[in-house]
Amino acid sequence: MASSLHQSAFLEGFACLGDACEDTCCKGWGMQLDPVTKAKYEKQAPELLDAVTTGEAELIMKRDPQTDYCVKFAGGLCGIHQSYGTDFLGDACHFFPRSTRSLGDRTVMTAALSCPEVTRLALFGESGLTHREAAYDRLPWSLKNYLPEALDSEGALTVHRAFLEAAGAEDAPPERVMARLHAVATSLEMLDQASWPQAAGFYLKNADMRLAPPEPNPNDPFNLLHALAGLLSAAKPSPRPRLEQTIADMERALCVTLDPHTRAIITTPESFPAWQRLYGRWEREWATALRPVLARWLQAQLAIALYPFGGFGESPAERMAIIGVRFATVRLALTACCAAHDGIPPEQELIRVIQSLSRFLDHLADPTLSLSIYEETGWLRPARLRALVGDNSLQSQAQTASYGKTIAAHQL
Ligand code: SF4
Numbered sequence: 001m002a003s004s005l006h007q008s009a010f011l012e013g014f015a016c017l018g019d020a021c022e023d024t025c026c027k028g029w030g031m032q033l034d035p036v037t038k039a040k041y042e043k044q045a046p047e048l049l050d051a052v053t054t055g056e057a058e059l060i061m062k063r064d065p066q067t068d069y070c071v072k073f074a075g076g077l078c079g080i081h082q083s084y085g086t087d088f089l090g091d092a093c094h095f096f097p098r099s100t101r102s103l104g105d106r107t108v109m110t111a112a113l114s115c116p117e118v119t120r121l122a123l124f125g126e127s128g129l130t131h132r133e134a135a136y137d138r139l140p141w142s143l144k145n146y147l148p149e150a151l152d153s154e155g156a157l158t159v160h161r162a163f164l165e166a167a168g169a170e171d172a173p174p175e176r177v178m179a180r181l182h183a184v185a186t187s188l189e190m191l192d193q194a195s196w197p198q199a200a201g202f203y204l205k206n207a208d209m210r211l212a213p214p215e216p217n218p219n220d221p222f223n224l225l226h227a228l229a230g231l232l233s234a235a236k237p238s239p240r241p242r243l244e245q246t247i248a249d250m251e252r253a254l255c256v257t258l259d260p261h262t263r264a265i266i267t268t269p270e271s272f273p274a275w276q277r278l279y280g281r282w283e284r285e286w287a288t289a290l291r292p293v294l295a296r297w298l299q300a301q302l303a304i305a306l307y308p309f310g311g312f313g314e315s316p317a318e319r320m321a322i323i324g325v326r327f328a329t330v331r332l333a334l335t336a337c338c339a340a341h342d343g344i345p346p347e348q349e350l351i352r353v354i355q356s357l358s359r360f361l362d363h364l365a366d367p368t369l370s371l372s373i374y375e376e377t378g379w380l381r382p383a384r385l386r387a388l389v390g391d392n393s394l395q396s397q398a399q400t401a402s403y404g405k406t407i408a409a410h411q412l
Helices: 009-013 035-044 046-051 079-084 091-095 116-124 153-167 174-188 193-205 220-234 241-254 271-305 316-341 347-361 368-377 382-388 394-409
Strands: 003-008 098-103 106-111 131-136
Touching (some): 009 116, 035 046, 046 079, 091 098, 098 153, 106 131, 106 153, 106 271, 116 271, 116 347, 153 174, 153 193, 153 271, 174 193, 174 271, 174 316, 220 271, 220 347, 220 368, 220 382, 241 271, 241 316, 241 347, 271 316, 271 347, 316 347, 316 382
Antiparallel strands (some): 098 106
16 A cells, blocks of 8 residues: 655655666665565575675675675666565665654655765756655655654644754855854753744744854864764775765865875965865855855755754754864865866766765764764854855855845756
8 A cells, every 4th residue: 555755855866877887885884674575584585584684784685895896786776686586675675765663653754965866956956856746656664753752743844844944044144044043042952842833944944043253263164074084984985986086176276285094184374265265166156056055955965864853963063063064174175176277167077076975974974973973073162063064254144145036046
């Protein structure tokens, strides 16, 4: 029987790229296998049990140690899908890159930017991230329910959609929107959850009054790259050529080098002037074209987190601060990519930058290291975070006033 759900509108157009994918999800990940599909293998296809092992989860699909691909991956396609059909795919393989959760009796589906085709559709497609009703014949056998006790499904959806809508606001640049979202997240935490459906919309409309004065630090762009390198050095080693290219562009643009072994950052007297020139070019030449992409990126983060009910971090404010640091990282990486191309890069390059960062950052399992780095740099404080995300100057106040006009006129 078909189930009804609320899904991100762009998913209507999604189809896996198959052997044309530039960063297939079958590589480098232990795709989980659910117990229902394992039981199906035991009864109907016991030969498939040879492809099942344990690792990142109790049951995962085996990877070829030479290639790091799933052992069933052949010629750019999934061997189980080809020979047995989609009914024999576990939930993780069947649904990836979609992410399905419940808010009580409502089911909500979106998808992860770690898939290049999702990045293209979500950030550059026409449909965007608003919710549409959809019907599905299959849903994951186990759905995590994010509904807090104090709310009913409709109230929780109202809060989530208020954040999604605010993230796509056209009255201000995404840097200001990011700062607003963090301010509101901090305020909501002080209220009883039962009042969130009424309070969220009001707070989001009046968020500018809650912004802390920005507190910039000239080391921020260098610390952003260094923080990313620190997270990478703590992660399981794995070839990540697309991410390495993104990082190499950032090193060149900032006139720094990352030690390949220790990932320590080495600056030169040219580094800060290089950043000033880069920032100037971003504001004058590239920001107008890329701010709509950043706005969609922000909406995609809130959608995948089912914000404020889920996400990376313990509380709404902590989760929003982590999204804020990632926003600043993506913005810096896009700026570096523009510098590498001496102009607005082709769409495929923008997709590579955003997808490669998502593929790494969205799969960190534990926020402890990220939070300790962000604490040390001061980025968890609202004033520091506001400056970090780029809402840090009189210039940005003026941009907020004129942004509605420029975004309406802009086509990437
Ligand atoms: S990453 Fe996306 S497009 Fe690529 S193989 Fe996986 S689902 Fe298909």
